[in-house]
Every structure is written in structure tokens, then in C-alpha cells.
Amino acid sequence: MSRTYAVAAVAAVVLATVLVGGFGLRISRTTSDFYVASRTVRPRLNAAAISGEYLSAASFLGIAGLVLVHGPDMLWYPVGYTAGYLVLLVFVAAPLRRSGAYTLPDFAEGRLESRQVRRLVSVFVVAAGWLYLVPQLQGAGLTLKILTGAPGWLGDVLVASVVVLAVAAGGMRSITFVQVFQYWLKLTALLVPAIFLALAWHDDGRPRVTFDEQLSVFRADHPLYATYGLIVATFLGTMGLPHVVVRFYTSPNGRDARRTTVAVLALIGVFYLLPPVYGALGRLYAPELIHGGDGDAAVLLLPGRLLDGLGGDLLGALIAGGAFAAFLSTASGLTMAVAGVITQDVLPSRGVRHFRLATLLAMCVPLACSLMVSRVPVADSVGMAFAVSASSFCPLLVLGIWWRRLTPPGAIAGLLLGGGSAFLSVAITVSGAVRPPGWPHALLAWPAVWSVPVGFLAMVLVSLATPGRIPSGTNAAMTRFHLPEALTSGRHR
Amino acid sequence: MTGAGYAVLVLLALLLLGAGVLLGRRTARPLRTSDIGTPVEHATFETLHTASLAAPPLRAGLTEESARRSARRLRSLLGTDALCLTDRERVLVWDGEGEHHGRHVMDQVQGLLASGRDTAFHSDCDDLDCPLRWAVAVPLTVDNRVLGTLIAYAPRESAVLARAAGEVARWVCVQLELAELDRSRTQLIEAEIRVLRAQISPHFIFNSLAAIASFVRTDPERARELLLEFADFTRYSFRSHGDFTTLADELHSIDQYLALVRARFGERLAVTLQIAPEVLPVALPFLCLQPLVENAVKHGLEGTVPAPRDPGAVPAGETPTRITISAFDAGSEAEVVIEDNGTGMDPERLRHILRGEGGHSTGIGLLNVDERLRQVYGDDYGLVIETGIGAGMKITVRLPKYRAGVHGS
Numbered sequence: 013m014s015r016t017y018a019v020a021a022v023a024a025v026v027l028a029t030v031l032v033g034g035f036g037l038r039i040s041r042t043t044s045d046f047y048v049a050s051r052t053v054r055p056r057l058n059a060a061a062i063s064g065e066y067l068s069a070a071s072f073l074g075i076a077g078l079v080l081v082h083g084p085d086m087l088w089y090p091v092g093y094t095a096g097y098l099v100l101l102v103f104v105a106a107p108l109r110r111s112g113a114y115t116l117p118d119f120a121e122g123r124l125e126s127r128q129v130r131r132l133v134s135v136f137v138v139a140a141g142w143l144y145l146v147p148q149l150q151g152a153g154l155t156l157k158i159l160t161g162a163p164g165w166l167g168d169v170l171v172a173s174v175v176v177l178a179v180a181a182g183g184m185r186s187i188t189f190v191q192v193f194q195y196w197l198k199l200t201a202l203l204v205p206a207i208f209l210a211l212a213w214h215d216d217g218r219p220r221v222t223f224d225e226q227l228s229v230f231r232a233d234h235p236l237y238a239t240y241g242l243i244v245a246t247f248l249g250t251m252g253l254p255h256v257v258v259r260f261y262t263s264p265n266g267r268d269a270r271r272t273t274v275a276v277l278a279l280i281g282v283f284y285l286l287p288p289v290y291g292a293l294g295r296l297y298a299p300e301l302i303h304g305g306d307g308d309a310a311v312l313l314l315p316g317r318l319l320d321g322l323g324g325d326l327l328g329a330l331i332a333g334g335a336f337a338a339f340l341s342t343a344s345g346l347t348m349a350v351a352g353v354i355t356q357d358v359l360p361s362r363g364v365r366h367f368r369l370a371t372l373l374a375m376c377v378p379l380a381c382s383l384m385v386s387r388v389p390v391a392d393s394v395g396m397a398f399a400v401s402a403s404s405f406c407p408l409l410v411l412g413i414w415w416r417r418l419t420p421p422g423a424i425a426g427l428l429l430g431g432g433s434a435f436l437s438v439a440i441t442v443s444g445a446v447r448p449p450g451w452p453h454a455l456l457a458w459p460a461v462w463s464v465p466v467g468f469l470a471m472v473l474v475s476l477a478t479p480g481r482i483p484s485g486t487n488a489a490m491t492r493f494h495l496p497e498a499l500t501s502g503r504h505r
Numbered sequence: 506m507t508g509a510g511y512a513v514l515v516l517l518a519l520l521l522l523g524a525g526v527l528l529g530r531r532t533a534r535p536l537r538t539s540d541i542g543t544p545v546e547h548a549t550f551e552t553l554h555t556a557s558l559a560a561p562p563l564r565a566g567l568t569e570e571s572a573r574r575s576a577r578r579l580r581s582l583l584g585t586d587a588l589c590l591t592d593r594e595r596v597l598v599w600d601g602e603g604e605h606h607g608r609h610v611m612d613q614v615q616g617l618l619a620s621g622r623d624t625a626f627h628s629d630c631d632d633l634d635c636p637l638r639w640a641v642a643v644p645l646t647v648d649n650r651v652l653g654t655l656i657a658y659a660p661r662e663s664a665v666l667a668r669a670a671g672e673v674a675r676w677v678c679v680q681l682e683l684a685e686l687d688r689s690r691t692q693l694i695e696a697e698i699r700v701l702r703a704q705i706s707p708h709f710i711f712n713s714l715a716a717i718a719s720f721v722r723t724d725p726e727r728a729r730e731l732l733l734e735f736a737d738f739t740r741y742s743f744r745s746h747g748d749f750t751t752l753a754d755e756l757h758s759i760d761q762y763l764a765l766v767r768a769r770f771g772e773r774l775a776v777t778l779q780i781a782p783e784v785l786p787v788a789l790p791f792l793c794l795q796p797l798v799e800n801a802v803k804h805g806l807e808g809t810v811p812a813p814r815d816p817g818a819v820p821a822g823e824t825p826t827r828i829t830i831s832a833f834d835a836g837s838e839a840e841v842v843i844e845d846n847g848t849g850m851d852p853e854r855l856r857h858i859l860r861g862e863g864g865h866s867t868g869i870g871l872l873n874v875d876e877r878l879r880q881v882y883g884d885d886y887g888l889v890i891e892t893g894i895g896a897g898m899k900i901t902v903r904l905p906k907y908r909a910g911v912h913g914s
Contacts, residue, residue: 052753053782112788112913114837114906121909187834188783261906262783264753352837367836480573492912 017325018159021333025197029340030178032190052264053188059275061188062259064195066093066276067283068144068342069151069308072198072335074391075284077307079291080298085235086291088242089391090284094277096250096398101273104251106266107413107493114261115353116252116405123412125483126420129427134357136404136431137254138374141350143397143438144253145343145378147390151308152339153382158312159332165383171336172379175343179351180368187348188262194341195279201334202286205315205327209293212318221292234454241458242395248464249398252405254353255345265497290314308390311335350374385442395458396438403463404431407471413493415475419482422475430467434459555582556676563680564687567645567652572597579655579677583669587637587658593618593651603637603658606630614642614654621651623671628658636660641667643674647681694880706799709765710739716769731768734761742792751913752832752839752904753785755794759830762795766802772825773806779831784839788913789904790877796870797843797888797900801828804898805847839904846897855890871900882908 053061071093078086113119116137121130149168156167213219250256263269294301294310297317301307312335315327354370407426411418437456455462483489542550559578562571572590576598580588587601589610596607606628617624625641637658644651655677657670713735720728738761741754756778767774805826829844859875875888882905892898 052785112907112911118907122907125909188781261786264786348836356837484570 015160017329018332021329022156022159022336025333025336026174026340028193029190029337029344030174032193052268053262055263055268055271056275057188057192058259058262058268058272059279060195061191061262062256062272062276063279063283064191064193064198064341065255065259065345066253066342067195067198067280067338068394069148069335069338070391070394071280071284071287072202072338073151073155073308073311074147074389074394075287076290076294076311077301077309077389078391079288080294080310081302081307084288085239086391087288088239089246089395090287092243092246092398093250094281094284096246096248097273097277097280099247100251100256101270101277104409104413105260105269105273108257108409109260109263109269110266110493110495110497111489112492114258115349115356116254116257116408117353117357119257119412120408120423123483123486123489124418124420124423125485126423129420129423131357132424132427133405133408134353136400136427136435137353138350138358139435140252140397140400140404141254141346141353141374142378142381143400144394145346145350145375146382146385147393148339148343148346149379149382150393151390152336154306154308155312155332155335155339158309159328168379168382171339171343172375175340175347176371176375179344179347180371187344191341191345194337197337198334198341199283201330201337202283202290202311205331206286206289208323208327209314209318210289213293213296216318219296221295234451237454237461238458241399241454241461244464245395245399245402245458245460247402248406248460249400249402251409252401253397254349255342258349258352259345267496287311293318347371347374392457393442396441399458399460399463400431400434400438402460403434403467406464407467411468411471411475415472416486416490417475417479417482418471419475419478421478421481422471422473425474426467426469426471429470430463433466434463437463552582560680563677564684566684566688567592567597567681569597576600579673580657582673583657583666585657585659585666589656589658590653591656592653597653601658603630603635605632605635606637606658610656613640614656617642617644617654618651621646621649623667625662625667639663641670643670645674645678645681647678647685652681709799712769713765716765720768727768731765734764737761738765742795744791748791749788749911749913750791751785752787752789752794752841754913755789755792756780756785756830756832758792759795759798762798763802770806770826774802775825775827777827777829779829781832781834781839783834784832784906786913787839787904787906788908788911790881790911793874793877794841794843794902796874797902798828798830800870801843801845801847801898801900802826803847804849805845807848835903837906839906841902841904842899843902844897844899849892849894849896849898851894852892855892859888859890874902878902881911 071090075086075089078089108119111119111122113122117130117134120133121127149171152171153164153167156162156170157164260269260272263272290311293314294307298310298313301310301313311331312328315324315331318324319327351367351370351374354373355367359366359370404427407430408423411426412423437459441453441457555578559575559582562574565571567590576588576590577600579590580600585601587599587603587606589599589607590597591610591614594611596610599607609629613626614624621644623641623643625639628635628637628640630637638660639662640656640658642654642656645653645655655670655674657666659666713731717728717731717735720731738758741758741761763774763776767776805828827846829842831842831844833840833842855871859872861872871888871890879887886903886905889901889903890898891901
């Protein structure tokens, strides 16, 4: 029976997403409510939307799976995913908003006044977006397989087509409301079952969870290095994620962008308390996953293991719905961002039809990859997208915002050396050319430790070597980035 | 597939890419391969090619940046050891050897800057090994004003070089004249925008004040509110700073405008707004939606005159004018749609207006908005208008969320 409930829950989530996306705005307003209609997105609402978009398959399924298999060391994942916003808050949020840029290529062009840098950044945005999309699709495939026994590719194709149809048809017009809805759905879908599972565990006599057994084949070599790699990638990579950056545009000013980030920290902080609970319980009740099983499945399997009958089925369905919300929201946000960049910088002419074509393009490549490439744990492959973002966009944003002497050649060198090397190592890891264990594998699987410094160094050194190429508008841009809007606009209100 | 297999595949792909790039480079420059033309023709092609490469930077005018970027090409055009470009005060760029001459150059060309005639002089260099013994300086003149000089250095006196330098300088002058032309064209456009953007119809001011006056006795509180709206609206419209604003501010001003219009027409005007909050921060040219709304109001109400004593009543059998303003998020763009159910317009006539042939009074607002949008965002972003006689009018504006240089203030 549980299969029916799960399918119904997934269908309901998909339907609700499309409906909220398409009709969230159709409520007409007359002029008397103009102030309601024209009110900008408040920081809290925007924060819920950012969180909804950000909490992906990696957060929903991956972390619990990693904690289950590898033990409490993996708690660095939720810490890193959250702390990235702290760095974003301190160094980037407000100036990025004040720059007026919608995407990272916009920022690069506005700051460095160079079409070349813009094009290069676009390439990296598309690459990072694709890297991030692949695990979302694979997670969907896995979820559907566990829930219904459907073939592994079905979930990938399902999520990909729902997202492409919804985005291309303009169904995501009220994307903020969709993402807010998805955030609360995801939180509920993990929180409610977690409470029931905890109660069931309590009734079971509160058995102790132990992580004595060290089973990790994958990262037994150099665990400390891997942890640092993860920390660097997630702390510095969040600021460059394409779907996160575009959401800051919605804030009316730099101050609100900061407030939004603070609220995001709170919202995802609360969320990340939950996955470790599943990981720990999974260690007790789904121990077969440790040995060769798929750790990512833990969250989905647990309700059925602890609770019998209708209750277990319903909670399982709720989790399945939440998981699909995770795939859909992150995938649609990423697809929008990548498709936007493709329309602007890759396809020759502009227009609505080109945006649709770009959407298709933005999804086709990751779909093909997700079907062909061997499965890496979801949280790991997301970590790779973070590594690429940390070694390319982080130097660009941080130096672009805080250093006057950045030049276009410097930016290009940093992007190519830092981001390029990170991307290459990630690609080699995913293709499976270097087998574990050993230093080569560790260095390639967690490149951020060395590629981020390489990116920063290349940018700084080449910029210093080309002082003649400092863009003429640097001072104006810096003023705009760092002064509150009320001062620069000269508005009297 | 095994790891080794993947590695081989990646290598193969890289090799193919490299081969493709090489092939592309070879085929893209047939002039370099020696299959066609005589040596003289080749030399001509080479010269023309170099000249065409030097031209684009010069189109930005005579600045340090443009001089730096064109100097190398100009020097290879002349085939000299060193080339120097100056403006009236200082050396802009020194290309080639012997940069120490740069210190004296300005003294040596003083006479030329005053007279505007070609000059040749000996470089009087203290360094005996220095090969640059002789130079020819040619003025760069635009509209009979000497903007700067071009100086070519050589080991000895050379009539050929003097002649060549003169020709090259004349060619540079043409480019600089074009730059000047570009600049005046931009200035013209800017002036046009400045003139056009402050065009709030005087009728609107009379009518608003008259409508407010009608409330002063009957409903003083409303009259006061309307006056404040009017003050706010005019302050926004007449503001002097910044060419750009945000969608939120523009919509706010439109709201005030509509409040004033409704004071006059009351129930006969129904307005619906659908605004996606995501697009409110979008920057756009100042006052580029208000004329469209004004146009919609005018068309919507066209042909019906309100009864003088009873401004709010809907005449029997007449549907109220409905205006819908909506703004959607469309990926990297925002889409604003302004729709009315008024009399509409003959598409042919509209086409005339948008071509600027519609006469003085009609549709100047539409034309102005269309031109400004095209200037700021490019021709892809003009107004899209759907209309027909008696069929109302729907105007769609697409605004990119980011465009270099466009910052809402």
C-alpha cells in the first residue's frame, strides 16, 4: 500500500508546485491595494525562498546517508552548508546587491568592463550549475526507485521534464512563492516524521547509537585533508552558486540583502538539525545500508522500519513528497539561472523562444550526465560543485568587491587556473579515472584546499602585473558597492 | 568504461579541438597564405589590414588608452623605429625604442602645436648609441584645431618617411573626426532625452488642479490628499538627477498619477495591477512607463466627456474603462504589460507614429519611450504594441534585469 501513498504524495507536490508557480499571482488587485501589490519582497520571505531553493537533495537525503555510513565526522557537511552564508553575509551580500547585477556574468561585466571576463564567467556558471544539477536528478531517480521500484532513470527524466515544462512555459512566474512553499514543505517533511521516529525510538528502549565501526573505504585515507577540503569548498563556495546569487536581486537594497542572509542562516540552521537525527537512527534501524547499500536511501526507508501500518506509510509519503520538493526547487532554480545565462551569453539573439530553447539546453546536458555517470553519494557530488564555485567565483567576488587593483587579465587568469583546475579534478574524479585510495584521489576529489589559493594567487599576481588594465570605472563601481543606497541616490524622502 | 578509456577519450577530444582551432585559424586568414595575388597586392592587403586594426581604438577619440592601443599598429604601418603620439599637453604613448626622448618631445613640438604645420627636427640626443637621430612631427587636426601630434623617428633624414607620416596622420585625423562625430551624436541623443523626459502634459496639470479644486469645499480632506499626491508626482517627474529609476519608484509615481486621474473620472476608470514583487528592483529609464499609462488612459476615455456637475457617474450603457498594468518575472528579464479596453488605433497609423511621421501632437509619448528603450537596451527591446480599431491596446515592454551602465538610483 505504501507505494500508492508515496506516488500520491509525489504527484501532489509536483502539482502544488506547478499551481503555486503558475497561479500565485493571478489574484487580481485593484489600485486601493497598490501598496500591497508593489511591496517588495520582505527579507524574511526572500530568506525562506532562498532556503527553499538552496536545500537540495544533498541536504534532504545526502547528509543523513553520510552520517549513517561514515559517522559524526560528516556533520561538517551541514555546518559547511550553513556557514557559507556567514561568509556571504560578511563579504558579499550587500555590495553584490548594490552592484545591481542579476547574475555573476553581470557582476563581472559591471565591475571589470570586459566582455571577455563576462563570457568566461558565463561558462563557469553553466558548468557549476550543471555539476549541481546532476546529483539532484540522480537523487530523484534513487527516490523513485526505492519508493515504487521503478527503473532508476525514470525519476531523473520525471524531474527533468517537470522542471523544463514548468520553467519554459513561464509557470515559474511567481517563483518566490513556490520556493517559500517548498521550504516549509521540506521542513515539515523532515520535522514531523523525525518527531514520530524519535518517539518510536524512545518506546523501543532508547538503544544507544554507536559509531565505533570504521567502515569508510571511500575516505579512510586522509580524512583530515578531506574535511578541510569540504570546509573550504562549502564556506567559500556558497556565494557563487548561480541560483543563490540571482535571488539577492529580489532584495530592494543592500541592507535588506544582509537581513535576508541573516534570516537564511536561521532558517537553514533549523533545517540542518534534522538530517543527523535520521543518520543516527538509520545506524540502528537500517544497518544494512552501511555495507554496500546506498546511504542516501536512509531517510526514505526509516519510517517503514520503525513504524508499522498506516502511520509509517503516511510519514514515508510525507518524506517522499519533501524529497521531491527538494529536487524540484533546486533543479528549477538552477535551470532558471543556467538558462538565463545561456540566453544572454551563448545564444545569438534574444526573446522568449530562445529562453525556452535555453531551458531545454540547460537541462539536457545534466540529464545525460546523470544517466551515464556512475553514482557518487549525493552530498559528495554537490560538494564538487561547491569546490568549483569556491575556486572561481569566490576570488572574483571577494577581490572584485574589496580590491581596487583587480584587472580583467587577472580575473581571467584566476578563473582559468583556480576554477579550471578545480573543474578538471572534479571531472576526473567523476569519470572514475583515478581509483581510491591514495593522495592523488584525495587531492582530486577535494580540490578546494589547493585550487582556491591558486585562484586567489593567480588573480592577485596577474592583476599586479597588469596595472595598466585597471578598469576606468573602478572607483565609481566601488562607491556604488560600498555606500548605502540612500547616500548615492541623493533621494530625499 | 574503464578509467583509462575515459582518459584516452578526453585526450582525443583535446587533440581534435586543437586540430580544429589550427585549421580554423589557417582557413580564416587566406590573405596570409601565398596562393593569390602579386607581392604588391599582398603589401596593399597587409597595409589595409593593419590600418583597419588601428581604426577601432581611434574611434574613441585621442586618449591615452586609444593611443596605447593603436600606436603599435601605426608604427608597423610606417615601419619606423619609434613612434610617439601626443595631445596638446603631454606624451600619450611612446611605442618602440628610445623612450628617453619623451622628456623633450613636448618642447620640440611647441611650434608645431601653434602653427599646425609639419615639422622635421634632429633629436639632439646625448646618447651616441641612440639610433633615433631625426624625427618628423605631423599635427593631428580636427576642424582646424590641432588636437595633438604624431611623431615618427628614424636614424637619418628620410623624405619617404616624412611623406608617409603625413599620410598616416591624415588618416588618423579622419578617424578622430569620426570620433568627434560619434560624440556629438551621443550628445544630441542625450539632449533629446533631457528635453523629452520632462514632458508632463500641461493639460494634465490644469485638469488635476481643476479636479482638486472641485473637492476643496465638498471634501477638503480628499482635496488635501490629492494635493499631496500631486506634489509628490511632480517632484518625481521634475527631478533633475539620474537618467534611471527603479520599477518600484516608477510604479509608485504611476499610482499617484492614477489617483489624480481618478479624482477627475471616478468610477469610469477601473485599474487592475498585477505586480510580481521579484521585478520591483529592476532599473529602467526614468519616466518610461508613465507615458504608456497616460496613453492608455487617454485611449480608454477617448470620445467621452464627463458631465460637468457629476464627475464620477458612469453614463448609462457605457462600460467603464479598464486598465491593467502587470509586471512579470521572465528569467533574466522583466516583462511589463499595459492594457486598456479603449478605442484602440489603426495599426497603420501607429506604425507612422512610431516611425516619427505622426505629426507633432499625437503619440509623442509612445515614440519617445520606444526610442529611449532602444537607445538604452538595443533594438531588441523596443515597444511591442498590439492594437486594432475598437479593440483596445496592449503594450508590452521587456526590461533586462541588468545592463551595464543602467543603475536605478
